[in-house]
Amino acid sequence: MKKLIVIMGILVCMLMVGCYVSKAESLEDAYFKIVEKKSNKEEVSEDYLKKLLSGYECEKGEESKVGDLEDGGHIQQPYTFTNDDEKLVLTYLNFDNKETISPLYSKKDEKGETSISYIEGTIGDNGEEDGKGFTFIKSSDDIKLHKEISNKLSGSKGKWNKIYMQIADNIAANKNMDIKEIQSLLGEEYTVEEYESSLQIYVDDANKDSKISLIKYKFENDEETLDIEYIKEGNKIWKVFYNNENSSTTIMTTSNSALLSNKEKLHTGIATYLESADIQKELLGIATK
Structure with a gap:
């Protein structure tokens, strides 16, 4: 009888959510x-x-x-x-x-910072749940890791993704690319914007304010945007930004900030929505291995 009570107690505990x-x-x-x-x-x-x-x-x-x-x-x-x-x-x-x-x-x-989050959906006027998603963000100074994570993302399979990676590789290797060369790869026209950016330059461990002239070239198709930025003086490429606005919305960027400040270095970033927590866990494992 005592054994039966113990067994029944265990079964009840197993069936109760939050028992332990x-x-x-x-x-x-x-x-x-x-x-x-x-x-x-x-x-x-x-x-x-x-x-x-x-x-x-x-x-x-x-x-x-x-x-x-x-x-x-x-x-x-x-x-x-x-x-x-x-x-x-x-x-x-x-x-x-x-x-x-x-x-x-x-x-x-030592490779940077990784973050993941869960956004709970809300019920819209149509009675369907929207706004729900699993996010993944990674910043790093490791271009190989940046490429490895990108290759795992379904949202980075746009026709310009490979070109983004080619430009990113050149930036990481401190190799210049002429905008006409990039245009021939994309096969699209671009718009141009010139602006000044305020910077803090470190000289003898002291901060000094400075300004630098930058030129941004923007390419766009139905789903993708590719921005390439040059330092006007010397026409030196320093940053590329890629956005794929399909269902997963993937954003990637690579910049050689060392060209702007002697205390900065290469920076890469990825932000995207994912389909499940399992994919979050897989990418987190790659990003922090």
Whole structure:
């Protein structure tokens, strides 16, 4: 009889959601557990979060209002958890007295910073959920890593993506490319914009304000945009920006900031929407390996 009671107790516990919540092994682990519950429309209760994140340092941010509350605005309040090079930000959002949580996880290492987040969809007038998505952002000074991640993205398969990478490779190698050469690769006309940028130049560890003239060439087709920037003096290419506005909306950029400041270096960046948390996890593994 006692054995039967014990077995029944175990079965009941297994069937009850939230019967036992163990502390997350890492803030990355906590992020994906929270996202899994939210994706499955399960409640992410305060009690659940306290158990999941017990022992991690937490800083409560200030409550703020975004927009007009009577016209679609909302109240938000962030809670930031930290653990060495990891950070998890849980932002409580209140829309029409309905609370939800938006999680964002980020990690810094010698290769740069990686962040992922989950945006919960809202029900539109058509009764369908929109605005839902898994985001991925990576900044790095490693052009090989930049290319590896790009090759994994479905949103980077536009016809100009390979040309973007060719230009990025040249910038990383400090090799110049004439705009006419790039135009012949793209087969499109461009628009031109000239502007000045304010910079801080470091001389003997002192900041000195300076201005530099830049020229931006913009190419566009139905889905893609490619911006190439040159330093006017010397006609030296220093930056390329690529945007693919298909369903995943992928943005990539590469710039040799060392040409503008002697304390800067190569910078690459990727921002995109993904289809699932599994793809987030795969890219996070590549970005932080």
